[in-house]
Amino acid sequence: MSQIDTAVSQPSEEQIVQRARELIPLLRERAEACEKNRMVSKETIQAFQDAGFFKILQPKRWGGYQMHPNVLNRVLMELARGCPSSAWNVMVLGVHPFEVGLLDPRCGDELWGSDNTTLVSSSYAPFGTVSKTEGGYVLNGEWLTSSGCDHAAGGAFVGGRVAENGETVFRSFWIQRKDFDIVDDWHVVGLAGTGSKKLIIKDVFIPDYRSHVIGAYDEQSHGQVENLYKMPFFYVFYAAVSSVIIGMARGMVDLYVDHMVPRQNINQAVGAAVNDPFIKSRLGEAYAKILGATTRVLHNTDEAWGYASRGELVPLDIRIRHFASNQFTGGECFDAAHMIFKKTSTRGIWMSSPMQRQMRDILVGANHITQNQDNIGDLLGGHLLGNPLPAANPFGAKPGQV
Numbered sequence: 001m002s003q004i005d006t007a008v009s010q011p012s013e014e015q016i017v018q019r020a021r022e023l024i025p026l027l028r029e030r031a032e033a034c035e036k037n038r039m040v041s042k043e044t045i046q047a048f049q050d051a052g053f054f055k056i057l058q059p060k061r062w063g064g065y066q067m068h069p070n071v072l073n074r075v076l077m078e079l080a081r082g083c084p085s086s087a088w089n090v091m092v093l094g095v096h097p098f099e100v101g102l103l104d105p106r107c108g109d110e111l112w113g114s115d116n117t118t119l120v121s122s123s124y125a126p127f128g129t130v131s132k133t134e135g136g137y138v139l140n141g142e143w144l145t146s147s148g149c150d151h152a153a154g155g156a157f158v159g160g161r162v163a164e165n166g167e168t169v170f171r172s173f174w175i176q177r178k179d180f181d182i183v184d185d186w187h188v189v190g191l192a193g194t195g196s197k198k199l200i201i202k203d204v205f206i207p208d209y210r211s212h213v214i215g216a217y218d219e220q221s222h223g224q225v226e227n228l229y230k231m232p233f234f235y236v237f238y239a240a241v242s243s244v245i246i247g248m249a250r251g252m253v254d255l256y257v258d259h260m261v262p263r264q265n266i267n268q269a270v271g272a273a274v275n276d277p278f279i280k281s282r283l284g285e286a287y288a289k290i291l292g293a294t295t296r297v298l299h300n301t302d303e304a305w306g307y308a309s310r311g312e313l314v315p316l317d318i319r320i321r322h323f324a325s326n327q328f329t330g331g332e333c334f335d336a337a338h339m340i341f342k343k344t345s346t347r348g349i350w351m352s353s354p355m356q357r358q359m360r361d362i363l364v365g366a367n368h369i370t371q372n373q374d375n376i377g378d379l380l381g382g383h384l385l386g387n388p389l390p391a392a393n394p395f396g397a398k399p400g401q402v
Contacts, residue, residue, distance in 0.1 A: 011052060013071050019051040020078035027082025028354065031193070035357060038186055039195030040089045045151050049117055053079075053090050057236070058097035059226065062108050063116040066228050069098075069236050070301045073243040077294065080247025081254055084361035085193025087247055089148040091240045092194075096120040096157060098236055099172065101229040102222075104209035107174055111154050121152035123159070123199055124172065124214070125369075130160035136207040137162065139173060142183075145196040149182055156180065156199060159214065172214040179204045190357075190364030217396030222313060230308040234394050235301075235323050241370040242297050242329035248362045249290045249333035255355045256283060256340045259347065282343050286336035293329045300326060317383075319395050324380035330371025337362045 011019070027044070034040055048054065056072045058064020065071075072094055080087035100108050100120070111118055128141025143158045155176040161168050183198040213221070215234060222230050260283075263273035273279050300322040307314045314322075341348055341359050348355040365371070383389070389397050 010065050010067075013067065013074070016052055016056065016065075016067075016071060017074045017078060020053070020075040023047065023051070024078060024082035027079060027086050031083040031085070031354065031357065034083055034085050034193035038184075038192050039150055040086050040148065040193055042151070044083075044086055045089070045148075048086075048090055054094050054097065054117070054119060056094060057101075057228070058112075058116070059101045059108060059229075061105075062100075062112040064097055066101075066226070068301075068305055069228075069231060069239065070298055070305070073239060073297060073301060076240060076243040077247040077250065080244045081251035083193070084244065084248045084251070084358065084365065085191050087244045088191055088194045088365075089151070091244045092121060092147040093119045093152065095237050095240050096122060098229065098231075099157060099233055100174075102212060102225060102233060103174070106209055111174075118154040119148070119152045120154040120156060120174070121146045121149040122157040124157070126160045126170065128158070128160060128201060130162040130171065130173070132162055132164065133205070136205055137171075137173060137211060139175065139201045139204045139206060141201060143180075143199040143201065145186075146182075146199050147194040147196040149197055149199065150195050153177055158199065158201070169213050170215060171211050173206045174210040175201065175204060175206060188364065190360035190362070215394050215396050217313065217319070219313070221396070227308050227311050230311065230313060231304055232314060232319055232323070232395070235304060235314075235319065235326075238323060238370040239297050239301050239326055241365075241368055242293070242326045245330050245333045245362065245365045245371070246290060246294050246297065248358060248365055249286075249293075249337045252337040252340060252355065252358045252362065253283070253287060253290065255358060256286075256344070259344060259355065263347075279343050282339050286340045289332050289336040293332050297326055297329065316395060316397055320380065320383050320389075323394065324376045324383075327371050327376040328373045330366030330368065331373045334362050334366040 030041065030044060052065065053075055055064045056067050057069065058066065060066045076087050076091050079090055100111060123143035123146040125144065127143050128139055131138045139160065146156055149156060155174060157172050157174055159170060159172055161170055179201065181200040183200060185198045186196050217232050260273045260279055303318065304314045304322055337359060341355060344355055347353065389395065
C-alpha cells in the first residue's frame with residue numbers, strides 16, 4: 001500500500017475491539033505453539049494486520065486511524081485473554097507508530113512511503129553506546145529484548161544515553177532493519193512467544209532527524225505535533241503494557257471459570273466446585289482487583305486525552321499520578337491470578353494446562369520495568385507529600401519541580 005492510498009475505511013472503536021474479542025478462541029488455540037516456537041506466527045501477525053490493530057495509533061497522514069489510545073488499550077485487554085505473547089507483540093509493534101508521529105515527517109515518509117503496513121520493534125534499555133558526531137550519532141553494541149523484531153521490516157527504536165550541552169540525555173533512535181543483526185537468545189520462563197531477541201549494532205550512523213529525547217515534554221518538543229501525539233509517549237507506552245497484563249489476568253479468570261464449572265471436589269462435602277465458598281470468594285476477589293486495574297488505566301488515559309484532544313499539554317501533576325499509579329497494575333494482576341491459580345490445586349500445574357502458561361506469562365509481564373511499583377510508589381508518595389522530583393525523571397520536568 002502506498003503513501004497516497006490513505007483513504008482507508010476506519011472502523012469504530014467498538015468494531016475494532018470486537019475484532020479483537022472474536023480472535024480470542026483462535027489465539028488460545030495457537031498459544032501453545034506460539035510458546036514452543038518462541039515467536040508469534042506470520043499468520044497471526046497477518047490476522048492482526050487485517051484487523052487494523054497496528055493502525056490504531058498510526059498517523060492518518062500515512063494511512064493510519066490515529067485513534068484514542070484507549071482503543072489500543074481495550075484491544076490489548078481482549079487479545080491477551082487468548083495469547084499473552086501475541087498480545088504483547090501487538091502492544092510493542094502497535095505503539096511505535098505513535099512515536100513516529102513525534103518525529104520529523106521524513107521518518108514517516110521513509111518508513112511508510114511505499115508500504116504503510118511496515119512494522120517497527122524496539123529495545124529502549126541503553127545497553128549499547130552512543131557517540132555524537134557531525135549530523136547525527138553513531139551506535140554500537142547489543143540491545144536486548146526486542147519483542148516482535150522478526151516481524152519488523154521497518155527496523156527498531158533503540159534507546160541510548162548521550163552527553164549533550166553539558167548534560168546526559170536519554171534518546172530514542174530509529175535504526176533501519178538493514179543496520180542490525182538479530183540474535184536468537186530468548187529462552188525464558190514466560191512470554192516466550194514474544195520473540196524478544198537481541199539486536200547487534202556495529203558502527204551505525206543515525207542522522208539527527210531520526211532521533212528525539214524520548215522523555216522531553218514541553219511546547220518545544222510537542223507544541224507542533226497533532227493532538228493525539230500531545231499525549232506523553234512514556235505514558236501511552238506504559239499504559240499499553242499495563243493493558244496487556246490486565247488482559248492476561250482476565251484470561252486467567254476465563255480459564256479458571258472453564259475449569260471450575262464442570263469440576264467435582266470428591267474429597268469435600270460441597271461436591272461441585274461451584275459450590276465451594278473458597279473457590280467462589282477467591283474468584284470474586286480476583287475479579288475485583290482486575291476490574292480496579294482496568295478502570296484505573298482507562299480512566300487515566302481518558303483524563304490525559306481530555307487535555308491532548310484540545311491541543312493542550314497534560315499538566316505535570318496529572319502526568320505523575322497517571323504514570324505512577326498505572327505501574328501497580330502488574331503486581332495487582334499477578335496477585336489476582338495467583339490467588340485463583342492456587343485454587344486449581346494440582347490440576348493447574350500440568351504442562352498440558354493452559355493455566356500454568358498464563359500464570360508464567362503474567363509473572364514475566366509483571367516483572368517488566370513499566371510495572372516497578374516499589375520505586376514508583378516512593379516517587380508518587382513523595383510527590384503527594386510535596387517532595388521535589390529527582391533530577392532524572394521520565395516526565396521531562398526540570399530539577400526541583402513538584
